[in-house]
Amino acid sequence: MATMEIRSASKNYGTIRVLDDINLEIGDGEFIVLVGPSGCGKSTLLRMIAGLEEITGGEIRIDDKVMNALPPKARDIAMVFQSYALYPHMSVADNMSYSLRLRKTDKPTIAEKVRAASSKLGLDALLERKPKALSGGQRQRVAMGRAIVRQPKAFLFDEPLSNLDARLREQMRAEIRKLHRELGATSIYVTHDQVEAMTLADRIVAMHGGHIQQVGTPLDLYDRPANLFVAGFIGSPGMNFLKGNIADRQLHLHDGRSVALPETMPATMGDATLGIRPEHVVLSPAGSDGLEAAVELVEPTGHGIILHLTLAGEVFKVLTHDRVWLEPGPTVCVSFPEEALHLFNAEGVRV
Amino acid sequence: MTATPIPATYRRPLRQRLAVTLEPWLYCAPVLILITAVMLVPLILGISYAFRDIQLLNPFSGGFVGLEHFKTLGQDDAFLRALRNTLWWTGASVFFQLAFGLILALLLNVPFAGRGLAQSLVFLPWAVPTFLAGLNWAWLFNPVIGPIPHWLFALGLMDEPSNILADPSIAMWGPILAATWWGIPFFAITLLAALQSIPKDLYEAASIDGASPIQRFFSITLPYLAPVIAITVLLRTVWVANFADLIIVMTNGGPADRTQTVASYIFTQAFKRLDFGYASAVALVLLALLLAYSMVILVFRQKLSNRDK
Numbered sequence: 001m002a003t004m005e006i007r008s009a010s011k012n013y014g015t016i017r018v019l020d021d022i023n024l025e026i027g028d029g030e031f032i033v034l035v036g037p038s039g040c041g042k043s044t045l046l047r048m049i050a051g052l053e054e055i056t057g058g059e060i061r062i063d064d065k066v067m068n069a070l071p072p073k074a075r076d077i078a079m080v081f082q083s084y085a086l087y088p089h090m091s092v093a094d095n096m097s098y099s100l101r102l103r104k105t106d107k108p109t110i111a112e113k114v115r116a117a118s119s120k121l122g123l124d125a126l127l128e129r130k131p132k133a134l135s136g137g138q139r140q141r142v143a144m145g146r147a148i149v150r151q152p153k154a155f156l157f158d159e160p161l162s163n164l165d166a167r168l169r170e171q172m173r174a175e176i177r178k179l180h181r182e183l184g185a186t187s188i189y190v191t192h193d194q195v196e197a198m199t200l201a202d203r204i205v206a207m208h209g210g211h212i213q214q215v216g217t218p219l220d221l222y223d224r225p226a227n228l229f230v231a232g233f234i235g236s237p238g239m240n241f242l243k244g245n246i247a248d249r250q251l252h253l254h255d256g257r258s259v260a261l262p263e264t265m266p267a268t269m270g271d272a273t274l275g276i277r278p279e280h281v282v283l284s285p286a287g288s289d290g291l292e293a294a295v296e297l298v299e300p301t302g303h304g305i306i307l308h309l310t311l312a313g314e315v316f317k318v319l320t321h322d323r324v325w326l327e328p329g330p331t332v333c334v335s336f337p338e339e340a341l342h343l344f345n346a347e348g349v350r351v
Numbered sequence: 352m353t354a355t356p357i358p359a360t361y362r363r364p365l366r367q368r369l370a371v372t373l374e375p376w377l378y379c380a381p382v383l384i385l386i387t388a389v390m391l392v393p394l395i396l397g398i399s400y401a402f403r404d405i406q407l408l409n410p411f412s413g414g415f416v417g418l419e420h421f422k423t424l425g426q427d428d429a430f431l432r433a434l435r436n437t438l439w440w441t442g443a444s445v446f447f448q449l450a451f452g453l454i455l456a457l458l459l460n461v462p463f464a465g466r467g468l469a470q471s472l473v474f475l476p477w478a479v480p481t482f483l484a485g486l487n488w489a490w491l492f493n494p495v496i497g498p499i500p501h502w503l504f505a506l507g508l509m510d511e512p513s514n515i516l517a518d519p520s521i522a523m524w525g526p527i528l529a530a531t532w533w534g535i536p537f538f539a540i541t542l543l544a545a546l547q548s549i550p551k552d553l554y555e556a557a558s559i560d561g562a563s564p565i566q567r568f569f570s571i572t573l574p575y576l577a578p579v580i581a582i583t584v585l586l587r588t589v590w591v592a593n594f595a596d597l598i599i600v601m602t603n604g605g606p607a608d609r610t611q612t613v614a615s616y617i618f619t620q621a622f623k624r625l626d627f628g629y630a631s632a633v634a635l636v637l638l639a640l641l642l643a644y645s646m647v648i649l650v651f652r653q654k655l656s657n658r659d660k
């Protein structure tokens with residue numbers, strides 16, 4: 001159990017700055033998810049917290065103690081690696097008890113803790129096996145078991161589920177959530193899967209290009225994305241963007257058509273981008289009210305239908321659950337409910 | 352299917368059947384002939400010497416003597432001493448080569464500026480001809496031209512700067528030192544390759560689990576290296592036990608046969624005394640001992656890797 005604080009932390013590799021001015025406060029028992037595209041510095045930040053990577057600037061505190069100069073073992077945190085990093089020469093039980101044995105914990109306590117962790121994770125039958133005799137999912141559980149046996153102050157996860165198949169990932173996701181509710185330990189979880197981020201997080205930290213773009217609850221990020229990056233990154237399929245300029249409370253598209261804006265938005269603004277999520281777009285047959293768009297592709301996903309349209313020369317996606325749209329004809333009309341519109345200025349910042 | 356099936360009673364003509372049977376042998380023939388010519392014939396010839404009386408200086412020798420050489424061997428004190436010396440020489444050389452090779456590999460596995468250069472320099476002793484290496488070390492030990500006796504004297508390890516190679520009680524250390532110097536690169540390079548194949552995140556996981564560098568070495572590095580160490584030690588032991596160059600060049604088996612190993616004894620018997628028959632008999636004994644040793648190691652290794660599963 002711990003609180004964490006990251007103050008204007010930065011990281012350079014040589015002269016290349018990969019993390020810049022990271023500020024984040026994490027409450028006791030909170031589940032934080034770091035998301036962002038590949039290479040944005042998520043793992044680097046996590047490894048800096050773990051003590052595996054030096055901190056170039058700023059400071060990282062755990063329970064109000066500065067961690068910058070402390071080695072990993074002094075930080076009392078546990079980490080689950082993407083590759084699991086199980087010790088290949090040790091049995092499952094030995095893997096889990098390694099940290100306890102290093103701490104010279106007495107044998108009965110070790111046995112007790114390993115038993116508790118293994119029954120929690122359903123590993124009882126596998127305790128004597130070597131890691132190479134386990135499936136990917138089982139290895140994943142052992143890695144989790146190794147992290148929970150010694151009840152650390154905080155858990156760090158670096159894409160722990162990315163080597164599993166979709167079904168197993170779903171199952172493990174739920175288990176991690178359950179485990180967190182039981183243990184209540186502060187956790188930081190790195191992923192680039194936004195479904196994982198949305199379902200697991202108390203708060204999401206969206207990162208891009210070495211900067212934090214937005215911190216908030218999953219619904220915050222979904223409902224009020226702070227900028228174009230977060231808007232496009234959260235949600236699947238991603239948000240649609242219409243570029244143009246605003247005058248007379250209208251967004252004038254490049255093809256000459258325009259979209260009326262609600263009262264709450266500025267009446268004039270110059271260049272701007274209007275965003276709307278595919279699931280919020282209202283479809284109507286060609287010839288009705290709204291903007292007409294050409295249909296390029298119809299993608300039935302089973303639980304919904306994704307229409308790929310072309311609007312003002314850009315790809316525009318619509319998600320609908322009405323099977324009428326399986327055969328939409330060459331064009332359809334789209335219209336936008338006022339409350340579902342997001343407006344971003346020329347710098348890409350939400351207004 | 353358009354081909355008509357062959358009736359059961361049909362038999363191909365004899366010539367065709369013969370060709371079919373011989374075909375695979377024809378393909379193999381070049382290799383078989385080559386192996387027989389360059390490996391089997393010399394081997395059998397060499398073994399046959401052990402049972403014959405072959406002395407280059409005696410034109411009437413050449414007859415079959417049965418186990419006569421082996422009987423002599425049983426009573427040959429020089430041979431028995433050479434056997435003991437071989438154990439000592441091989442054990443110490445391989446041990447020091449392994450120990451220093453491992454230390455060097457661990458050092459070279461840590462990133463530092465100029466590591467690439469250091470890695471290629473480490474390989475250098477390996478490229479020095481053993482004959483030259485032997486001469487070089489013999490000179491280094493020589494108080495007239497070499498510095499080592501003077502250093503040992505200055506350190507108080509020696510009463511006066513004298514030649515180690517001339518002192519029967521410590522002469523063996525000379526060739527052992529030279530062999531260690533010469534053999535370190537082999538261990539360093541193979542162990543370094545093995546070290547570099549250990550996933551880095553294992554060490555990271557262990558350091559988060561609270562393991563000190565030494566604990567990490569014993570719980571990750573050593574188990575990973577164990578099979579490689581076993582096989583390189585096996586290879587080196589056989590190699591070093593057979594390795595007479597350094598001893599011949601540095602001490603020629605002396606003083607008072609104190610550095611005579613079985614390998615150098617074979618060399619002396621064959622090329623100094625020109626008694627090829629006896630030398631072959633000694634060589635055959637060495638071969639048998641090394642084969643037995645290899646078997647033991649291989650079985651041991653098999654057990655180890657089975658237990659690992």
Ligand SMILES: Nc1ncnc2c1ncn2[C@@H]1O[C@H](COP(=O)(O)OP(=O)(O)OP(=O)(O)O)[C@@H](O)[C@H]1O
Nearest residue numbers: 013016018036037038039040041042043044045192
């Ligand atoms: N040792 C290193 N030397 C130089 N640059 C590095 C090093 N390690 C990482 N980087 C750079 O730092 C940036 C961030 O890397 P990081 O591994 O944190 O990305 P990530 O967000 O975890 O990506 P992914 O989702 O692919 O794992 C990348 O641009 C990467 O090229």
Ligand SMILES: [Mg+2]
Nearest residue numbers: 042043044158
């Ligand atoms: Mg990463």
